[in-house]
Amino acid sequence: MSNRSGVSRGDRNRNTRLARLRAMVPVDNAIVGIDLADTKQMVVVADHDSKVLARKTFRCRAWDMGTALDWAAQRARAAGFTGATVACEPTGHCWRVLGQLAADRSMPFVCVQPSMTAWARRAEDLTHDKTDEKDAVLIARLTAQLRCYLPEPVDETWGRLRHLGARREQLIVDMVRQIQQIRALLECVWPAALDTAAQPFRSRTWVAAMSIVCDRDGGDLTRTRRLGLARFEQAVRREITRRGGQKPSLRIARNLFAALEDQRGVLAHRRGALERIHLILGDWQDNQRRLADTEARMVGVLDELELTELVTSIVGLSAVGAAAILAETGDPTRFTTARALVKHAGLAPRERLSGTFTGRTKLTGQGRPKLRLAAWRAVWAAKKANPVYAARYQHLTTRETNKLTAPQAQAAIAAAILRHLHAVITTGQCWDAQTATHGTSPSAPHSRAA
Template sequence: MKFKMQDKQNQLIERISDKHLVVGVDIAQQVHVARAVNYRGIVVGDPLSFENTEEGFARLLEWINRLKASTFDTAIVGMEPTGHYWTNLSTCLSEQNIDVVTVNPHLVKKNKENRDNTQSKSDKKDALVIADMVKNGYYSFIRPTSEAFEKLRVLMSNRDVIVKRLVSSINQINRWVDIVFPELRQVFKDVKGKGAIATLRLFPTPIELRSMEAQDIVKGWKTKMKRHAGLKKAQSLIELAKHSIGNHQAHDAYKLHLEQLLEEFDLATAQLERVEQEVTDVLKQTSFADKLLAIKGISEITLAGILGEAGDLSGFAHGNSLLRHGGLHLAEASSGKWKGQIVISKRGRSRLRRFMYLAAMSLIMNNPEFKELHTHNVQVKKMKKMKSVMKLIGKLARMLVAMARRNETYCPEKIQPLTSIAA
């Protein structure tokens, strides 16, 4: 059966009945604001400001129960997923068996003039706009995740921070080499390679190398590496140091700077290895990860990134739902005779988009079936390469969700284009 987004939208609207108290909460770091409406959008009760504490949450629950006592049987609470400030409130309400949903912050900004036809903005107005959006069906239910998927989300988020620090330290080491000893690259092409890093640790500046013998340099390399360069490279390094154009001033300051950069590089490298080992261990705890990893071209880190952001893939009704979750669904702007360009919406999780793209590119390079599909799209259907990649991302999303829901193994015959099957 073909998946239709309109069916889901209708279901979201139908869930809000005349017995629902619809609450909108404007999230902040310390003080939240709540407003309530009925299913027609009529304001119920007065606004409530409450702190991001246990006492504040108790005041909110008391306020909701007091408003429900009149004509409502149940309550639904909507909020913006603002940073990390909303998670504690969401957990507290869920433990009280209150439905908690989220609304898109971009849509809140777009809908702020619906109430009073003005561009004014305040916490109380934002809370009312959020409540209106919920009663109109513009909301998403929070997807509950198990312990393993929550671990993957935290670990992959942590990994992103570590990778940024590692890349930053490598860039700064490259800058240091450009200033102090640019000729080092004539001996070691990769500054972050073992040989270059060992040289920077032992004798980083040309001034030190000029007074050394080739044998002494090789002995130093032996203390840092099992496999190292020989006397020829050591002699070449000395000759280059004698004619270096690098900066000769502030020698001690540059050495201290490099020492700290190498410490940051070592720390980030060790932390990255530890996090990736943790990710590998957690993946073994998920039921269908081994089947997805059996697909040639899907790596552990890429799969962990997808599962960390999407959660349990078997909870998605269709692959298109996964695409919408990551903002990979198509958006069109057309009016009358004018036809706008069709683009991806990018209204979703950016990290999920990144890992889906990386997974598709890896499959195109390493997986025979996806490589054949990409070639068929480009050469036979005359698609642009990027359009073909985006189409294959959609196919990958549907394949991952289907395998997770049915607990199936990868079947190459289902991926091949129709022409090759017929042949």
């Protein structure tokens, strides 16, 4: 007979999470379910059987919800409860305001995922009806069932990193859109220009030469040809020096000068399209400067948190890449385990097992999409520079059984980066290749050698 307790690690983690939630939603507290909107707030006071004790509609802004919380607390005490727990969906920014008002009144505050509310809405009466009154009751019911979560603690420094991360993501999206616009315009009016460099938008020489064609000469390719190759190269060199560069790629400059003779494209639109490209290039370069400034600020926040040395100890992970990930996770110490952080990103595998049936394992994809994107971007450099990740990727894509495709292996590496980030930050120890490869179990090779 086994002497094991029969409680798995997953059971223990779940029990710990439920204990934390029960501390926020004690049985002595009534539950205040609030469906937030811009100027209409539906407030429901319910018990733990989701029986509605009181209901009221407040037509006010989020910062005026203090009156609603005071009313709910009074109704809870009148029903025999010692306090009240506030619950809402984390939509928009109103929930942050509500959390601040609840903290000012020492009222516990939890959040319910909108997806949980949507599923419960169908299970409530087998309809897709959506009303503020119904949603407020569902929020209270899910909270009573502990199907809620604790929102990220309010911290000024981590909050600043989160806002800078959102700003960086917005700039990247804008820059990608501008690049696609320029590429589409050139494909229409001057396709030969795109063939002059392998990666045009990563080449300072190409961008400088295009600025000369579009700005100095106003998109008049005949005027640019009259300069001659030697004077065109000198103009490109001056433009690169003005932008902070040193030496241009004369091969790209000569290729672009030769492309001035190309007559492919819609010539009637060429001059107007090149003028538009000039304006988009200016916006793109401004965004490049803004992006560099934002990334410098994010690294400064990491320095303020004293995390730069720890996160950059992971070979192949830059300070900017780590800051982009942490801007989405918040303080990793709020996650009880590294797997919880991976689940938060939606990178945990979803297993399908029943009896002798084994289904196909896929990623859950239910977490923060921007966190997945930040971790995915970090994979590209880490996979090349980090021998541990490179070996792991090689093993996953070449093993005989259960061989993964390249995207699947990259997702596994992204999850590993998140686990290692959680480990180095929560333990305060730098990344170690031996530990990352073999773990910290007593049977690990480095442990036996010790």
